[in-house]
Amino acid sequence: MQAQPNADAALRRLETMQRIRAYELALVELQRAGAPGTCTSVGQEACAVGVVEALDARDRIVSNHRSAGHLIARGAEPRRLMAEVLGRVDGYCGGRSGSLHISARELGVVLTSTIVGGELSMAPGVALAQKMGKGDPGGIVAVFFGDGAACEGIFHEALNLAVLWQLPLLFVCENNQWQAFVHRLETMAETAIADWARGHGLPVETLDGNDVDAVHAAAARAVARIRASGGPAFLELSTYRQRGHFEPDDQAYVDPGELSDWLRRDPIRLYSERLLARGLIDSGGLAALQVRIDAGIAAALAYAQASAWPAPETLTEHVYA
Amino acid sequence: MTAHSAIPKMIRMTAEQAMHQALREEFQRDADVMLMGEGVATKRRDLLDDFGAARVRNTPLAEAIIAGTAVGAAASGLRPVIDLLFAPFMTYAMDALVNSAGKLRYLSGGQFRFPLVAIGMTGGGWGVGGQHNHNLEAMFVHAPGLKVVMPATPADFKGLLKAAIRDDNPVLFFADIGLLHEEGDVPVQDDFIVPIGRAAVRRGGEDVTLVAYAKTVNVCMRAAAQLAAEGIAAEVIDLRSLKPLDADSVLNSVRKTGRLIIVHEASGLCGIAAELAALAATHAYANLRAPIMRLTGPDAPAAASWVLEQAAIPTAEAVARAARELVEFMPEPVGLWSSTAKTSLGNPVTKEETTLA
Structure with missing residues (x-):
């Protein structure tokens, strides 16, 4: 088992996971009031927090439509994310992205694609540029994708090229069991995506994606390995998409038994219990943390809602460089 | 042309040779220019020898990842040229070219630029049939964020390819198969460019x-x-x-x-x-x-x-x-x-x- 994080690191992980959760749930509430629906990462917070903490400033992240966790873990401001989701000028992309393809170059979160597999097509090129000296020296690239993307042909093309060209690329598969409205067991002939990655010759770790400490430890090992070898590595994080493909989604197609099993293994619940057991926080501290986070998200939402709409005459700005 | 104006030095060559000269000159001029594709290092051995394996890369026969890699590299500071061989093969690369290169500058609010060139051959002349010959250039004209060129003369093959490589936007370069072996006079000075967007x-x-x-x-x-x-x-x-x-x-x-x-x-x-x-x-x-x-x-x-x-x-x-x-x-x-x-x-x-x- 990996070493326990110190108190500061542990509390930071809990807080970041809770911030992601609060952000996502605030948008769910907003959606009920008519705001655009989002693809939430509720249930997958440990994957984002564990991996992103293992990266540093010279590294790049390529993400997908379920990106809020990656962005917030990387330090994105919820208020600017919310402004983006609401289509306002203060969003990271000036309101042109909405929730689905938010990039924040200033944070090293580049080229987010909402096309399932699009992130896998671009990540090797970002890693190639790093390798050819265009990024910060020693930087690597982490690409987040799901089991759905692993069923795209581009998955195999990307893995093959990353191995062939020895690209500094960390593949992070958040296996959340759902591919839009279809369970992955209906779509995959293999039960583990990691087996496909092994077939391409990648070093692979498969682990519980709801255990943030385990995710972080595995990610740190993979990142160190990539920095040392220059070549790619692969993580398969077993997790669960607790909410629908997007909001609203009644999840009528979800087996209630499976969902409740995974809810018992909710990453934030698991981690809160661990920190309570370690004596790093008590129930009063947990409640106070939640209040602080909720207040921050409420302020972020107020900021976003006060942000201006883009001027219609800017419609065709940024089509061409 | 008046007697005292600079008379550009012309050399007679085919359109195919003109494209190669364009690549060579741009490789020489800008170290960020690179070439990827199935057989590019095999066919353009002189570029491989002179500029190295990092910049001249044979790839798997996998157009989607060739194009996707070019998109990622272009957004990260390189200037990739990808040879996708025949234009219909570009349909395998549509996501990278249309959804990523064409849209992610806009959707990110201008955070990225995609200086890449995708080359595809098309048109009648070799009897290769509909899966190698398909003039699908208008499909890409319909995609926002892309530029599309299709030259007619060897000089324009050279000048437009050089302009495409220097452009900060993704450019689709369609090479008419029927013209590749036609000869014409081509200016040989390094700064010869045919501006994109001018008939x-x-x-x-x-x-x-x-x-x-x-x-x-x-x-x-x-x-x-x-x-x-x-x-x-x-x-x-x-x-x-x-x-x-x-x-x-x-x-x-x-x-x-x-x-x-x-x-x-x-x-x-x-x-x-x-x-x-x-x-x-x-x-x-x-x-x-x-x-x-x-x-x-x-x-x-x-x-x-x-x-x-x-x-x-x-x-x-x-x-x-x-x-x-x-x-x-x-x-x-x-x-x-x-x-x-x-x-x-x-x-x-x-x-x-x-x-x-």
Whole structure:
């Protein structure tokens, strides 16, 4: 088992996971009031927090439509994310992205694609540029994708090229069991995506994606390995998409038994219990943390809602460089 | 050209050689330029030898990841050129080119730029059939964020490829198979560029405007020569760039001649000719003295059989015939519409619309 994080690191992980959760749930509430629906990462917070903490400033992240966790873990401001989701000028992309393809170059979160597999097509090129000296020296690239993307042909093309060209690329598969409205067991002939990655010759770790400490430890090992070898590595994080493909989604197609099993293994619940057991926080501290986070998200939402709409005459700005 | 102006040094070479020279010069000029594709390091061994394996990369036969990698690399500071071989193979690369390169600058609010060039061969000439020969350039014209060029002369193959490599946007470079081995004079100075978005008037004339690109430029030049012998002065415009489209050059010519024929090998439905016809009808209506005509390939896959492949390409004879019809065209008196007096020009789906007339 990996070493326990110190108190500061542990509390930071809990807080970041809770911030992601609060952000996502605030948008769910907003959606009920008519705001655009989002693809939430509720249930997958440990994957984002564990991996992103293992990266540093010279590294790049390529993400997908379920990106809020990656962005917030990387330090994105919820208020600017919310402004983006609401289509306002203060969003990271000036309101042109909405929730689905938010990039924040200033944070090293580049080229987010909402096309399932699009992130896998671009990540090797970002890693190639790093390798050819265009990024910060020693930087690597982490690409987040799901089991759905692993069923795209581009998955195999990307893995093959990353191995062939020895690209500094960390593949992070958040296996959340759902591919839009279809369970992955209906779509995959293999039960583990990691087996496909092994077939391409990648070093692979498969682990519980709801255990943030385990995710972080595995990610740190993979990142160190990539920095040392220059070549790619692969993580398969077993997790669960607790909410629908997007909001609203009644999840009528979800087996209630499976969902409740995974809810018992909710990453934030698991981690809160661990920190309570370690004596790093008590129930009063947990409640106070939640209040602080909720207040921050409420302020972020107020900021976003006060942000201006883009001027219609800017419609065709940024089509061409 | 006056005696004291700088006379560019010209060398006679094929379009294919001109493209190679463009690549070599841009590799020399800018260390960020790189080349990826199936066989690029094999076929362009001199570039591999001179510029190294990091910049000249053979790839798997996997167009989606070639293009996706180019998109990621372009956004990260490199200037990749990808050779996707035959244009229909680009359909495998559509996500990277259309959804990523074309849209992620806009969707990110201008955070990224994508200086990449995707090269694909197309057009009749080698009898390769519809999965290697498909003039699908208009598909990419329809995709926001992309530029599209398709040269007709060896000099333009060189100058447009160099301009495409230097452009900060994704550029689709379509190489007409039928032109690759044609020779022409090509300027050899390093700074020779053909600006993207500017058409060329290949021949001046006052009676009818013939607009074409790629191999149909030559078709129109031959038609213009035939027409000249009959006393009809045709102006021939080579578009060179399909996006951005040099509408002004076409409209200025149409305002002068009052007659417009657009000729291309790609199919007509929602194509370049349709767009130019709409532009002329919108912006030069008062100058038009006859209906606008399109001569295009049919809405059918390219056949391998030489006869069928060539039958899909507009001929100089058909262009000349169309020009004569337009010059002789007399408008119907208002209110006296007569079907017997109408020519085929009145029907938007007549056989004259395609080369199968």
